[in-house]
Amino acid sequence: MERGKQTCKILKEIRQQIALENDIELVTSECTHKGDCAGTCPKCEAEVRYLERELEKRQRLGKVAVFAGLSLGTIVAATGCGPFQPTAGMPMDPPDSTVVCQDDTIPERPLAGDVMIEIPDTTAVPTSEE
Amino acid sequence: MTEARIFAVSRHRLTTDGDGCTTLVTFNGCPLRCKYCLNKVSWKEDGGRVYTPETLFEEVKIDQLYFLATRGGVTFGGGEPLLQTEFIKEFRALCGNQWKLLVETSLNVAPEMVQTADPVLDGYIVDIKDMNPEIYKTYTGKNNALVFENLEWLLHHGDPSRIVVRVPHIPDYNTDLDVAKSMEQLKAMGVTNFDEFQYIIR
Numbered sequence: 613m614e615r616g617k618q619t620c621k622i623l624k625e626i627r628q629q630i631a632l633e634n635d636i637e638l639v640t641s642e643c644t645h646k647g648d649c650a651g652t653c654p655k656c657e658a659e660v661r662y663l664e665r666e667l668e669k670r671q672r673l674g675k676v677a678v679f680a681g682l683s684l685g686t687i688v689a690a691t692g693c694g695p696f697q698p699t700a701g702m703p704m705d706p707p708d709s710t711v712v713c714q715d716d717t718i719p720e721r722p723l724a725g726d727v728m729i730e731i732p733d734t735t736a737v738p739t740s741e742e
Numbered sequence: 743m744t745e746a747r748i749f750a751v752s753r754h755r756l757t758t759d760g761d762g763c764t765t766l767v768t769f770n771g772c773p774l775r776c777k778y779c780l781n782k783v784s785w786k787e788d789g790g791r792v793y794t795p796e797t798l799f800e801e802v803k804i805d806q807l808y809f810l811a812t813r814g815g816v817t818f819g820g821g822e823p824l825l826q827t828e829f830i831k832e833f834r835a836l837c838g839n840q841w842k843l844l845v846e847t848s849l850n851v852a853p854e855m856v857q858t859a860d861p862v863l864d865g866y867i868v869d870i871k872d873m874n875p876e877i878y879k880t881y882t883g884k885n886n887a888l889v890f891e892n893l894e895w896l897l898h899h900g901d902p903s904r905i906v907v908r909v910p911h912i913p914d915y916n917t918d919l920d921v922a923k924s925m926e927q928l929k930a931m932g933v934t935n936f937d938e939f940q941y942i943i944r
Contacts, residue, residue, distance in 0.1 A: 619754050619756060622756055623754060623763075623808065626763070626808060626811055626812060627807075629811065630807065630811050651753075651754045652753070652754060657804075660804075660805075660807055660808075663807060664807060667807075677810075679810045679811045684756055684757050684761075684762055684763070684812055724758055724759055724846065724867065724908070726780045726781065
């Protein structure tokens with residue numbers, strides 16, 4: 613679940629940037645969780661909800677929420693999470709990373725369009741005809 | 743009420759299916775039967791879970807802050823998302839214009855589906871397979887006449903840069919030369935963004 617930890621790190625950085633841009637105090641602590649990481653957890657989600665509440669408070673006071681358009685490329689570089697480097701144009705996977713699974717191996721990193729779920733046997737599905 | 747069957751909602755995809763932080767929503771139902779399909783579960787039209795645009799919006803809005811901060815949003819895949827244009831249109835009405843909505847599509851659908859969805863979409867990720875009709879048919883089971891027609895229409899009705907065309911090297915189905923020919927043909931049509939990549943069979 614190394615990918616989950618990387619996702620967690622990047623999302624945390626995004627939250628910190630949102631807090632910074634909107635003058636919100638956000639105290640975060642180092643995650644000490646040792647097991648599997650899905651990229652988010654109740655603690656991370658609570659931080660998101662806290663930011664939403666703080667932004668709503670500011671909006672009620674007439675302040676506009678600032679979303680400067682965080683560059684994931686910059687955040688990735690800052691967090692040292694290498695595999696998510698975007699390419700020019702509309703970022704996609706690096707050219708050699710699209711994988712077709714024909715066995716039980718579930719790739720660690722998601723591929724464009726791949727939801728990374730266990731795919732049941734679909735051999736009974738009829739092939740479409742012209 | 744518009745309903746659609748969705749087999750997965752995958753959160754926090756970081757530049758995998760478009761800019762920024764995106765949630766991938768995958769519909770059941772596809773006109774193609776690609777040999778190396780990543781999501782064969784989508785072929786079962788009665789699989790997945792039934793959603794309305796409202797129930798989907800309620801589920802995915804949990805990540806709105808990330809979408810807004812990174813200029814991300816929702817990418818619809820499948821299966822073939824352009825079979826669900828009414829659903830996507832209604833979803834846009836709910837989420838507003840700040841989220842980026844993309845589709846990962848084969849474009850092998852009726853032209854009216856593309857033309858109905860286009861006004862509410864920010865971009866397209868098109869898996870073109872191969873431009874050679876024979877290779878295409880052998881690999882997908884369908885012909886690609888609609889793909890040409892829809893791609894032409896999109897290129898002439900909006901900014902071509904909103905379209906990324908993925909051109910795969912497909913083991914046992916096309917060659918490097920076939921891929922080069924496809925790229926050449928697509929460039930001549932006006933495609934500007936490409937993602938040439940390799941299907942790797944594991």
